[in-house]
Amino acid sequence: MKMAEQFNIKTHVLVPVHKKISNEEKEELFKKYNISFKQLPKILSNDSALEGLEVVSGDVVQIIRKSIDLGEVPYYRVVVNGKRI
Amino acid sequence: MVEKFVHKKVKSIVFGMLSPEVIKKMACAKIITPELYDKEGYPVDGGLMDIRLGVIDPGLRCKTCGGKLKECIGHFGYLDFARPIVHVKFIDVILKCLRATCKDCGKLLVDEKKLAKQDEERTVVENERDVNVLRKQVHVFVTGLKSIKKCPHCEAKQLSIKMEKPTTFLENEKRLSPIEVRTRLERISNEDCVVLGLNSQYARPEWGILTILPVPPVTIRPSITLESGERSEDDLTHKLGDIVRINQRLFENLNVGAPEIIVEDLWDLLQYHVTTYIDNSVPQVPPARHRSGQALKTLSERIKSKEGRFRYNLTGKRVNYAARTVISPDSKIELNEVGVPLRVAMEITIPETVSEWNVKRLKKFVESGPKNYPGSNYVVRPDGKKKKITDETQEQLLEELQPGYVVERHLMDGDIVIFNRQPSLHRMSMMAHKVRILPGKSFRLNPSVCNPYNADFDGDEMNLHVPQTVEAMSEAEILMQVQTQIISPKDGLNVIGCHTDSVTGLYLLTTRMEFTKDEAVQILDQIGVYKVERFSKFGEIVKGREIFSAVLPDDFNFVGEDKQKRKVIVNNGVLVEGIVDNAIVGQEKGELIRALCAKYGLDLGIKLLGQLFRLGIEAISRHGFTTSISDTDLPGEVGSKCKEIIYNAERRVSQLIEQYNENQLVSMPGLSEEETMELKIREVLDRARTKIGEVVSSIASEENPTIIMVVSGAKGNILNLAQMAACVGQQSLRGRRIEIGYKDRTLSSFAKKDLMPHARGFIKGGYKDGMDPKSYFMHAMTGRDSLMDTALRTPKSGYLYRRLSSALQDVKLEYDSTVRDGKGNIIQFIYGEDGLDVSKTESGKINVKRIVEEFLEEIKNVA
Structure with missing residues (x-):
């Protein structure tokens, strides 16, 4: 607990920005790549990077990664129940 | 042959267990007797070779489907167990x-x-x-x-x-x-x-829990007839025979009401047989064996592991139109050629369909027959009948030959073949080459392409495959030819380039060599530069650099850095400044090679590379080049300087040991005092050797051949020279000084707890001076350790690679720019998360500045 107070991983330089995308954006994403949510990369709902985002399983988060050549590159992950196992 | 089987498309596959009902339904015969054949050698009804289960003898007809051998695919039977058996x-x-x-x-x-x-x-x-x-x-x-x-x-x-x-x-x-x-x-x-x-x-x-056992068709367990006329049954048939026999005995004993112990015993025996029938390598079960003592190969063994159905027969199939022999070098052939022995060329064929336009040419091949080169071995008629060309059939075939026929002609110069060396770890392990028929018995390849294949000529063998359709040939030519593989996809560097002698040769050529005009022209002729305008501007004395420039295209401009970070400039196809060395033309370094390929395309690039390579070889053979022991001679004062360095290092070490013994050593973070001392000692000794290296290189003459090799980047580094000339240095075992051996000491020649350099594997002298037995022993220790290390690491990394490639084999880049696995799951949204094709970049980066400059230049030229 003490650790969490001192150190917020979300502000760390190596942790990319995670943000929840709206349902419309989600639909658009699925349409763009012609996929269902099962084909997206996954992220466990108890992942530390999702703290404070208020996401539930089935939501899609956008992760904005930094790239030397492209500047900012979006990546998408679907939130998956991570409580058990 | 009339096809009797229904053709359907597989939509999905379900794995499950067979229920007793299903087993019974799919069975065509009930097996009741362990006998196989009667006195006449005819399969017994209700036996394991029952002809209702399919036929394996020519002439017989299957009782179930009426098919003959090869027509009938076989049918299952079943066997009722007297008591249930665990699977x-x-x-x-x-x-x-x-x-x-x-x-x-x-x-x-x-x-x-x-x-x-x-x-x-x-x-x-x-x-x-x-x-x-x-x-x-x-x-x-x-x-x-x-x-x-x-x-x-x-x-x-x-x-x-x-x-x-x-x-x-x-x-x-x-x-x-x-x-x-x-x-x-x-x-x-x-x-x-x-x-x-x-x-x-x-x-x-x-x-x-099995109550009924499916008996597989005889077609999956065929018996072999030996020369003596005796029949040898398949392992599965043997095992099934055991099962049926014991099952029968169990039935009989149950019927007569035998005592419980006998029944139990038989039941256990039946359980054992069924277990080994399914898997003969279950732990704690003794494997069932042949009379010869060899373990039977039952169901699981047929499928499992390296020699099983999947890895042996399905993922690894044997092919025709392939050849394998020893490889040897030939720098006179082009990089994208492969020298094929005549006897291979006369065995392997390429099918060519006869048309109006090539009938004359192909007729000649048929005329020559299989014994003369270039000839042909087979003719395929339009109905698919394959006819071997022999003395008897030759004339008739020649007469009937007309458009629509296919002639299988010998391999000839210029044909496309795929050349491969195992282990095929990356795509450069299989490249397409053009055939060059040569005498001898070995495949010849240009030493420049050794690097991508990781081949050498100490007895390596390589494989050659001949594509049999025009589609395959053109695909290989466009996608797999050597020139398409110059730039590696892993880092965008050239895997193919000049190396060793060729690099030394080009270095010598561009630094010191001069020729008469005649010699210069001869050299260019030797390496395959024939155009007169290339040497028309030569004077009476031709500098080596001019010859180098003569190979480069006239409009070629290049600025690069050599190994010493000095500028190398090519202006309008003339080497105006700098020395050509490994950093300019070498493999995985050569900037010039990448620039040539980028500007003139891969086809011309590989041709120029071949010419540069041969130019290097030609130069070094005209210059003459040898290394000798006297290369490592040191002038007296340098020798004593080296001794001084070592002496000082030893003194420093003994100071450290003293400090340690007197507990005056301040330990470094995370280390004990002893470890601190060891670390410092290693540092001191390491520095001593580096210093000796510097001293040796400072006095080495530019004319010293060993130094030439080091400076040009052809082979070796200055430390190697220092090791030969002055000091071999510290021998280390698992990253530390040598510590093992006797109690508290490495060898009995030293005092106990002696921590001085010489007692812990520091070798003062150079290789040339020779080693005393103690040093020699320590050197042998590290030598063996590294040998063991490589021997143990190779299979480990091989298995690691196998797992990795199996895990990634279906991953591919889709048209929508996503990277997906076999199921269509997205792995990356943009390839590499930056969308870059590494082989198209300059060592992983995009040089925007250069592109803009080039573009501006272009605009200027247009305007």
Whole structure:
């Protein structure tokens, strides 16, 4: 607990920005790549990077990664129940 | 031949267990006797070779389908067991089911509330995650049930069930018979099966206990007739024979009401036979053997592991039109050529369809026949009949030859073949080459392409494959030819370039060599530069650099850096400044080679590379080049300087040891005092050797051949020279000084706890000075260690690679720019998360500035 107070991983330089995308954006994403949510990369709902985002399983988060050549590159992950196992 | 089989498209595949009903339904015969053949050698009805199960003898007809040999694919039979038998492969599932359910009522050992919760959680996992996670979730739930002591439904007390390997179940140390197990499993309801992770439609738990055994068709276990006329049966038939025999005896004993012990014994024996029939390598079961003592190859062994069906027969198939021999070098052939021995060329053929336009040419091949080169071995008629060309058939074939026929002609110069060396670790391990027919018995390849194949000529063998259709040939030519592989996809550097002697040669050529005009022209002729305008501007004395420039195209501009970071400039095809060395033309370094390929395309690039390579070889052979022991001679004062450095280092070490002994050494963070001392000693000794290297290189003459090799980057570095001339240095074992050996000392020649450099594997002298026995021993220790290390590492990394490539084999880049696996799951949204094709970049980066400058230049030229 003490650790969490001192150190917020979300502000760390190596942790990319995670943000929840709206349902419309989600639909658009699925349409763009012609996929269902099962084909997206996954992220466990108890992942530390999702703290404070208020996401539930089935939501899609956008992760904005930094790239030397492209500047900012979006990546998408679907939130998956991570409580058990 | 009339095809009798129904053709359908596979939509999905389900794996499950066979139920007794299904086994019975798919069977065509009931097997009742262990006999195979009667006195006439005819298969016995109801025997294991029953002709209702298919035919393996020519002439006979299958009783089930009426097909002859090769027409009938075979049919299953069945065998009724006298008593149920446990299937070894399902004991885990059975145990899980027994433990999770009540021994009396057969219901799951959970109340409705918990069951509903589990159902809910399972559905969530099923919808969100994949099968593997689902499997794990079910497993965790089911194994959680085994600790429950009382059935929540009927209150019956649950006893602990153990499995005794391989096939018995114990309940409170009392044996559960397969009959008992089966009745319990039968009580499990279909709904509960789902909770247990089984789909009752395809896998009821009690089907894991066999009451009836499917007998595979004879076609999968054919017998072989030996020369003596004797029949030798397949391993499976042997095993099935054992099963049928024991089963019969069990039946008889049961019918006469034999004592329980005899029945039990026979039952166990039958269990053993069925177990080994399914898998002959179950731990704790002695494998069934031939009379010769060799273990039988039963069902599992047929499928499993490296020699099994999948890896041996399905993923690795044998092919025709392939050749394999030893390789040897030939720098006179082009990089994208391969020298093929004549006798290989006359064996391997290429099919060419006869048309109006080539009939004359192909007729010549048929005329020559198989014994003259270039000739042909076969002619294929339009109806698909293949005719071998012999002295008898030749004339007739020649007469009938007309458009539509196919002539299988010998391999000829310019044909495209695929050349390969194992292990095929990357795509450059298989490249397409053009054929060059040569005398001799070995494949010849240009030494420049050794690097991508990782080949050398100490006895390596390579494979050659000949594409048989025009589609395959052009595909190989466009996608796989050597020139398309110059730039590696891993880092965008050239895997092919000049090396060793060629680099030295080009270095010598561009630094010091001069020729008469005649010699210069001769050299260019030797390396394949024939155009007169290339040497028309030569004067009477031609500098080596001019010859180098003569190879480059006239409009070529290049600015690069050599190994010493000095500028190398090519202006309009003339080398105006700098020395050509490994950093300019070398493999995995050569900037010039990449620039040439980028500007003139890969086809011309590889041609120029070949010419540069040969130019280097030509230069070094005209210059003459040798290294000798005297290269490592040091002038007296340098020798004493080196000795001084070593002496100082030794003094420093003894100071450190003294400090340590007097506990004056301040330990460094994370290290004990002893470790600190060791680290510092190593530092001191390391520095001493580097210093010696510097001293040696400072006095080395530019004319010293060993130095030339080092400076040009052809081979070796200055440390190697220092090791030969002055000091071999510290021998290290697993990253530390040598510490093992006798008690408290490495060798008995030293005092105990001697920490001085020479007692811990520091070798003062150079290789040339020779070593004393103590140093020699230490040197041998590290030498062996590194040998062992490589010998142990190779198979380990091989297995690691196998797993990696299996995991990634279906991953590909889709048209929508995503990277996806075989199921269409997205792995990356943009390839590499930056969308860059590494082989098109300049060592992983894009030089925007250069592109802009080039573009501006272009605009200027247009305007």
